[in-house]
Amino acid sequence: MVPLARRYLFSDKIRLAIAAGGVAFAVLLIVLILALYQSFIDQIGQLASAAPSDLWVMQTGTPDPAHGASILPNSVLSDLQEVPGVAAAQPLLSRAMQVGNARFGFVMAVPEGPFQTLTIEAFGAASPPEKGTVILSEVLAKDAGVGPGDDVDIGASSFEVAEVSSSLIGSFSVSALLDSQDAAQLFGDPEAFSFALVVVSPDADPEQVAAAIEDQVPGTDALTGQEFADVLRQEIEEGFLPIIAVIIGLAFVVGLAVIALTIYTSTVERTRDYGVLKAVGASPWQLFAVVVRQSVVVALAGYVLGAGLGVVVGRLLQDAVPSFTLLFRWQDFLFVLAAVLVMSAVATLVPVRRVASIDPAIVFRA
Amino acid sequence: MGAQAVETRAAEIVLEVRGLTKVFGSGDAAFTAVDGIDLTVRRGELVIIMGPSGSGKTTLLTLIGSLLKPTSGTVHINGLDVTAMKESALPEVRRHSVGFIFQSYNLLESLTAVENVEVVLNLAGGGGRTDAVKAEQLLTDLGMGHRLHFKPRDLSGGEKQRVSVARGLANDPELILADEPTANLDSKHGPEIVLLLRAVAKELGRAAVVVSHDARIQELADRILWLEDGRFKDNPGLAVAPAEEKTTEV
Structure with missing residues (x-):
């Protein structure tokens, strides 16, 4: 099978590197923010969970x-x-x-x-x-x-x-x-x-x-260890979660925009190629698959790079800034992977429409 | 003519065009590019359609290749009315029944010569080594065995057109449509390509329709049709000009 999507992507290595780098930056940001947040959540509840007691009693x-x-x-x-x-x-x-x-x-x-x-x-x-x-x-x-x-x-x-x-x-x-x-x-x-x-x-x-x-x-309140931990976490969740959601959302949009722009410009540049492929019998789905594969490759390359860099940069930041504690969880890496795949799917919407609208008769124009 | 003879004759018909018309625009701006064309091409035949620029040659080829919907009329390829088919069914026709050869080659620059041929085989549902072997064989048969892994930018015009021919033949189509295949080639390579198409038509039993301006290739045609203002017309200057084509079938 001719790896058409790969050839299209690798034909302009600088663009591929910029695209993967852009996605990697978004992934790095999301990974670090999530790790920071999880670390906060983990630490804030640690005291309540660790106590060798059934209840915490405090001033009302x-x-x-x-x-x-x-x-x-x-x-x-x-x-x-x-x-x-x-x-x-x-x-x-x-x-x-x-x-x-x-x-x-x-x-x-x-x-x-x-x-x-x-x-x-x-x-x-x-x-x-x-x-x-x-x-x-x-x-x-x-x-x-x-x-x-x-x-x-x-x-x-x-x-x-x-x-x-x-x-x-x-x-x-x-x-x-x-x-x-x-x-x-x-x-x-x-x-x-x-x-x-x-x-x-x-x-x-x-x-x-x-x-x-x-x-x-x-004048007392009595909470179970879990309730106490939840109360402590609640403030973080209520106070920081919306901010974190906005930052993650912005990072997602950045990653999405980078992939979409890359795939769209690549598609526009190859309008004639797609026209030729249509003329020689490619179905719309076969062409969409070429576009989607390019998007997924960019997204996955960015994910691997960004997740790896996230861990490395995170460790460096932890050493440099003591209060910058991070907790990397595999669930968060899976979440980011899913987000990146959604990015890659959404990013293909416009390029796919563009491919669908290409008139195969353009192949007869000199 | 006996019933058996009629059946054999019908079986030999690869392309049958009836009353094919294409009008662009509407009202006062309407322009008729192809005007009630009738054409029949049989297995083993090489038909060259000539005519001045703007006469409708390429539009006719585009209509025959089901890349453009006609305003009226029908195109039958191997007995199948492609003008009545849904858009979603046409890629299948283009993959298996029609082979295109273009004036500007239209090779995919990111792929090597052999991949340009193989990709068409892949589109038809193939895959794996079989497609690669077939693509290599086709190119080798066309004298391109030594250039299999060259990118189009490293090939000469004649070599590019051979790759384009190999791609057009890859899925064993019954009908080959060539748009100005010699336009970018010199006096040696131009006729060579048409000779190649002629050989394919004769030896492999395909039908070939070539649209061209090139007077050098006239003598290679079984029939030459003169298209002007969207209609077939007589042209006394042509060596072969079957007058009956302009009205009904040959």
Whole structure:
């Protein structure tokens, strides 16, 4: 079989390179935006999902630790013990604060409680830091410009960096783990904590216990880990998803325009060829297939190039900008592939109409 | 004439044109390019249609090749009324029943000589090595065996026209339509191409209709028809001018 589509495409290699490059740029943009978004979504819910508890209890109306501090009096811990179905309640201190040069860090501490060690381990630290020291997540340490042994300012206090951890989780991977007394002092109220992590009895239903907590302990909200994660993600989804959708849409249009222009100009240049093929018996579908194949080849070449570059550029950006964390998922690559194939199909609409309208009698014109 | 003789005669007819008319435009601007043409061409025949520029030669060829719908009249190819066929059915006719040879060769510049022939075989539903072998054989038979993998830009005019002939013959059409096939060729290669078409008509039993201005090829025709103002007319200057063509069949 004569590879007509391939010959047409490769007859002008510069145009092919520009077209594939244009699609690759669109793909790169989409891949990076999606990876960035997924990373945000993943990180924002990490803390809620990782906690070794069934429920999160917080001050009413403060479910987002990045934007509102939950402050609960220590008496709430004993009140929780009175609620039927509550097996144990572990306090957690957390506050969004400036850490060194970083504008935002999620500072937390796990005070003594029924499952203090388990909670610290679940959040990615081997043990609590010594008094006067801090464990920083890798991203926050890079952002703050400090390393192990350095001093870093958090609020009005200074702490020595005991460890930079790649496994410490929190909000947006910018976490700092303090000794609980240091944290209580830093937050300004030793008689209060931020969240209670509640484990329910084996025979109790977490949702029913949550409802009972909200009834019996005034001023609290109780959410399951999944609900808490969803609340945290909701803000990102509501705030960023429309923006991301617009950027992805624009990238899609850029890719579409590049393919459409390339295929259209190629088709116009080869009007006579298509006329000859019609004259010698090519059916419209056979000619459409030639056009569509060219479009698919450009799209796939752009996809492979763009997806590959996306991963490489993403890694470089992550190294250069610590807060630029990415999560590449195979589902997103499949989504982009589908988008690129849709691009290639839509891009052929005008060229196909052009081919359909070519009068085969032009072959008799000198 | 006996019944058997009539049947044999009818079977020999490859092209039958009746009352073929093409009018471009309408009203005062109407222009009749082809005006009530009747023409019959049989297997083994090489017919050359001559005439001045603008006489309707190419329009006639375009109508016969089903690339243009006539205003009225019929064209039968191998007994099939192509003027009554739907547009969607015509590619099949062009693939299998008609072979075109063009004045400006119309080779696909991105393809090699052999691919230009092979692509027509592919369109007819072929594929794989068989088509390539057939294309190579056709070109070799036409003396192009040494230029199989050359692009058109690297071929001479005569060589390009041979490739065009090979492409026209690729799907074994019964009818070959050639539009000014010698126009861009010198005095040696021009007649060579028409000799080739004549040989194809005689040896392979095809019918060939050649439209041309070229007086050098007159002697190679079985019949020469003179077209003027869209009609066949007598031309005493022509060596062969069967007067009956201008009204009914030969």
